[in-house]
Each structure stands twice: as C-alpha cells, then as structure tokens.
Amino acid sequence: MQEGDAARGLPDALAKQRPDWKPCEGEDGWTCASVKVPLDYDAPDGETISIALIRRPAQGKGRRLGSLLFNFGGPGASGVGLLPRASVEYEKLNSRYDLVSFDPRGVSESSGVVCRNDAGMEDAATRVDLTPDTAAEEAAYFEDAKDFGQGCEQRAGKLLAHVGTANAARDMDLVRHVLGDRKLNYFGISYGTQLGGTYAHLFPGNVGRTVLDAVVDPTADAFGHARNQTTGFQRALDNYLESRGEDATEGTARIAALLARIDRKSLPADDDRELNQSLALTGIVLSLYSESMWPDLTEGLEEAERRGRGSKLLALADAYNDRTESGTYGTQSHSQRAISCVDTKQRPTPAQAKALLPEFRKISPVFGPFLAWDTAGWCAQWPVPGERDTTDASAKGAGPILVVGTTGDPATPYEGARRMADALGKGVGVLLTNKGEGHGGYSPSNTCVAKIVDDYLLDGKVPADGGTCG
Incomplete structure (x- = not known):
C-alpha cells in the first residue's frame, strides 16, 4: 500500500x-x-x-x-x-x-534491542556450533536460538513487534x-x-x-537470501583464490578441510582464547567483504594451516562480531536478528534447514552448511510474527x-x-x-x-x- x-x-x-x-x-x-x-x-x-x-x-x-x-x-x-x-x-x-x-x-x-548480556554472547560464540554435526550439537544450536529470541522479548517488550x-x-x-x-x-x-x-x-x-x-x-525469501549468499561468498572466495594463482576448486577443498580439522580440535590463539570452527568461518566471511582485506585472509589461513594457531582469524571474527578486546559486544547482531525476523513471515524448521544441506554444500563446501542451518537458526522460534514474504x-x-x-x-x-x-x-x-x-x-x-x-x-x-x- x-x-x-x-x-x-x-x-x-x-x-x-x-x-x-x-x-x-x-x-x-x-x-x-x-x-x-x-x-x-x-x-x-x-x-x-x-x-x-x-x-x-x-x-x-x-x-x-x-x-x-x-x-x-x-x-x-x-x-x-x-x-x-x-x-x-x-x-x-x-x-x-x-x-x-x-x-x-x-x-x-x-x-536499541539488546537480547542478552556480554557473558551470554561470549558463551554462545565459544560453545555453539553453527554447523552442527550431531544430535547434541543440533539441540544446543536451536536451544540457543530460542533463548536468544526469548531474551529479545523480555528486554524489548512491545517494541519487538514494531x-x-x-x-x-x-x-x-x-x-x-x-x-x-x-x-x-x-x-x-x-x-x-x-x-x-x-x-x-x-x-x-x-x-x-x-x-x-x-x-x-x-x-x-528467507531460503532465497541464504542461497544468494552461499553463491556470493563462494564466488568471492573463488576470485580470491584465483587472484593467488590457485585453482578455486582445490583451494575451496583445502579451506573446507581446514575448517573440518578445527571443528575436531580448536586452535590456540592469543590471550588464552581458542579459535573454533564457527569463529574461523566468521573470520573468513569478514575478509571477503573487501578486496583490501584479502591479505588478512591469507595471513589468517597460513597461520592456521602452517603454525596451527588461530589468532588472526579470531581477530577477524571479533571484528565481525563487534567484540572488543575486553570482551564486550556491540548491539548490531541483536538488532539485526530482531529486524530480520519481523520482516519475514517464514519460520523455517530444523528439518527444512537440514534438507537444504546437499544443495548448499554443492554450491559451497565452505559456506553452504552454515547458511543452510542459519535459515532455521534465526527465526524458527521467534516470539513475534513476521510481516511479509x-x-x-x-x-x-x-x-x-x-x-x-x-x-x-x-x-x-x-x-x-x-x-x-x-x-x-x-x-x-x-x-x-x-x-x-x-x-x-x-x-x-x-x-x-x-x-x-x-x-x-x-x-x-x-x-x-x-x-x-x-
């Protein structure tokens, strides 16, 4: 209208x-x-x-x-x-x-909508696997999503629907x-x-x-945006790899294998912190937003692959997550989910997200699993209805x-x-x-x-x- x-x-x-x-x-x-x-x-x-x-x-x-x-x-x-x-x-x-x-x-x-405190944000970042591989990890993933939405509702009240x-x-x-x-x-x-x-x-x-x-x-719609981003980030990764003279398919497989190794065992990083798979993926995502950050991606990947350390990728993930050195978090991720879930009527289920995995993995072995699960992780249990498709x-x-x-x-x-x-x-x-x-x-x-x-x-x-x- x-x-x-x-x-x-x-x-x-x-x-x-x-x-x-x-x-x-x-x-x-x-x-x-x-x-x-x-x-x-x-x-x-x-x-x-x-x-x-x-x-x-x-x-x-x-x-x-x-x-x-x-x-x-x-x-x-x-x-x-x-x-x-x-x-x-x-x-x-x-x-x-x-x-x-x-x-x-x-x-x-x-x-501004704030859904949980800094301690809760840190706990989720270090504990929740954004690409769950087991029933226990799936349960933790969706329980965290539910908890986040409930926190938004409790703190934002009537504002959340508007x-x-x-x-x-x-x-x-x-x-x-x-x-x-x-x-x-x-x-x-x-x-x-x-x-x-x-x-x-x-x-x-x-x-x-x-x-x-x-x-x-x-x-x-919600599925289309996830599919678009899976395509877009893989395209950017291909362009990055080819700029280094590396075959895009081989380079993608190498990075996917690195993420799988980090999923099995996190890498040590500065200040007695660890780089888990979800944070490593977040760091890779940020570095693809600008060609000027490609050298940061190279440094982070080489540090992880050759030295077995995750400090650079963790620093990139912190920047994406708006985390300061003292462990405080900005509010964008809270507002982002609140606005996005009011905007869309769709509430994808865990079963629908899981059904996307084969297609999304084919588009991108690196980003596909994360973006498939993400369709249901954000809004499936959101406490207020969405407005449109x-x-x-x-x-x-x-x-x-x-x-x-x-x-x-x-x-x-x-x-x-x-x-x-x-x-x-x-x-x-x-x-x-x-x-x-x-x-x-x-x-x-x-x-x-x-x-x-x-x-x-x-x-x-x-x-x-x-x-x-x-």
Whole structure:
C-alpha cells in the first residue's frame, strides 16, 4: 500500500516537531538530535520512541541541495556511529548536501534491542556450533536460538513487534518532513537498499535523488537470501583464490578441510582464547567483504594451516562480531536478528534447514552448511510474527533511482541489483554494473562509479540504464 506522507494524521507534537541540534559528544563538526515517532503508526496518538540523528551541514559555497540521508546496512548498523567515520568517502557530496544519518528504530541509540548480556554472547560464540554435526550439537544450536529470541522479548517488550523495515521507512519519511525537505535524497548500502526500496514503494512521490549500492534481492525469501549468499561468498572466495594463482576448486577443498580439522580440535590463539570452527568461518566471511582485506585472509589461513594457531582469524571474527578486546559486544547482531525476523513471515524448521544441506554444500563446501542451518537458526522460534514474504519495491511514479551492483559482491550478489532495478519499475530503476570485488561499489578510489553517482546526486544527471564500470 502506497502512502503519501508519514506525517499525515499524526498529532502536531510529532508532525510539527523540529530537531534540536547540539554538538555531538566526541565528534567535532557534527551535531546530534532526536525526533519522536509513533511506536505503532496504526496508533499515532499512542506511545512514541526516539530516533537518533547526526548531521554535518553542507560545507561548500554552492547552492545547498538539502539533506542526504544515509543507511549503512546490517540491518542494525548505527548510522550515528558510522557516518562520521565514513564521511571521508562523501566529502564531495558534503559540499552541497547536509550529510545526515540515523539509528533506525530498535538500533543502538534509537531504543536499541539488546537480547542478552556480554557473558551470554561470549558463551554462545565459544560453545555453539553453527554447523552442527550431531544430535547434541543440533539441540544446543536451536536451544540457543530460542533463548536468544526469548531474551529479545523480555528486554524489548512491545517494541519487538514494531522494528521492521516498513516502520523504519515511515520513520525516514517523518525525518524528511521534520528536516524540511520536500523530497528524500537517500544513499542506502546493503540492507539500506532494502530499506530504500521499501521507502520508494510506500512513498514514491517523495523519492528524491536515491542511490542503492550493494543491493539486496527484493524477490528473495528467507531460503532465497541464504542461497544468494552461499553463491556470493563462494564466488568471492573463488576470485580470491584465483587472484593467488590457485585453482578455486582445490583451494575451496583445502579451506573446507581446514575448517573440518578445527571443528575436531580448536586452535590456540592469543590471550588464552581458542579459535573454533564457527569463529574461523566468521573470520573468513569478514575478509571477503573487501578486496583490501584479502591479505588478512591469507595471513589468517597460513597461520592456521602452517603454525596451527588461530589468532588472526579470531581477530577477524571479533571484528565481525563487534567484540572488543575486553570482551564486550556491540548491539548490531541483536538488532539485526530482531529486524530480520519481523520482516519475514517464514519460520523455517530444523528439518527444512537440514534438507537444504546437499544443495548448499554443492554450491559451497565452505559456506553452504552454515547458511543452510542459519535459515532455521534465526527465526524458527521467534516470539513475534513476521510481516511479509519478500520486499515489495515497486515504485510507480517515483523519480529515477540509481542501483549499483558489483559483480564480485559476496553478501549481496550482483543478480539482486538487476532484480531490484526491475522491481522498482520501468523508468525508475537505473542499473549500473561495477565489475569488481567487494561489498559495494561507491568509493572515491573507484573513479568511474564515483563520477556517475556524484554527477547524479549533485547535478541530477541520470545515467543510461545498463551502464558498466570496470
């Protein structure tokens, strides 16, 4: 159902509010604020929650174009935390746009969902096998998943049912309204593309200049997303191995054998910790997100294979899991599961996950088992119902939306970009293919993609559909 304006029908206390911008603690040049939004848009006069915002005003002397709102993905990534650190990538855009980001509902400073304490997170990371091989390991895996969901329900309460992407899109439109922008100019990355597609569907008349980079396939259900990622990560691993002059099939078999050995006996690591199979796999996954991290993968694999130690892969896994050296954990993994499980109606069973194993192992002996089990590990016993099967991104009447797909993207494989462009509709979705590696194409170092995106966002130059960089 398309909606005209999220502020319509809201009480004046919400519709007429204006952010009270104040200097952000520890972030020179940035200001922070919050806006109130309804917990439940079907009950606009009811309970509210706060959405945290961060902004750096346009820095150039040219005509200001308004706000450019960023979402960096996850779901569950904190835009308030990430934008100041990523802003060097967007200095040219900051010349004419206010750079703005936010913590979506259920994330970090916006009533962030936290499902268990640090000790519980550490226990699960060291004890639970994400690719169970025995009945006992399966039981522990699904008991942990149930416990995680129950922790979310106990701590988040009524918020848990309202953290889905559609409500986050409504929040974005209310943010647009209170910022005083007639149209929403938006840059979405990874899950941010799903959020952007949802926004375009709900508010096509409010779509401004919009870029979707590293695109989630809107046509995929829970099984489809897992299949896509199995394909994408194996493709990235093949590209990594071939860049080293190694046969991809042989190299994959070597890494799968290493993981099997670690499954039988964990490797010692720094600070008297151990690298188990699940953490080793997590470290490999992180290192495939960017070609610049391939040397880290090489170092980690060589340390494990030649020296029998797991310190490097464990450090990579810690970075992925947002674990500090002192053993504390960030909240993204909590928010990510909460949002994902509200978004999908599907509740795959352990039997359905197990049935996927032969197919997924054939696609990838390294990543297939983990992603097959993961279909049921996340949402099978989730305490609140899901909202939909797939993402409706049809946006008839919206202006052109630039969709950037990278051919070697591991987490959001390239095929999803074409499907998103098609789903947005003829004359709306404009596909740009980036022939390269990594999760996302826009970067000042990628001069082809950067020029096309910058020309579009700054000057309104819409490229031809089907263009290619690289």
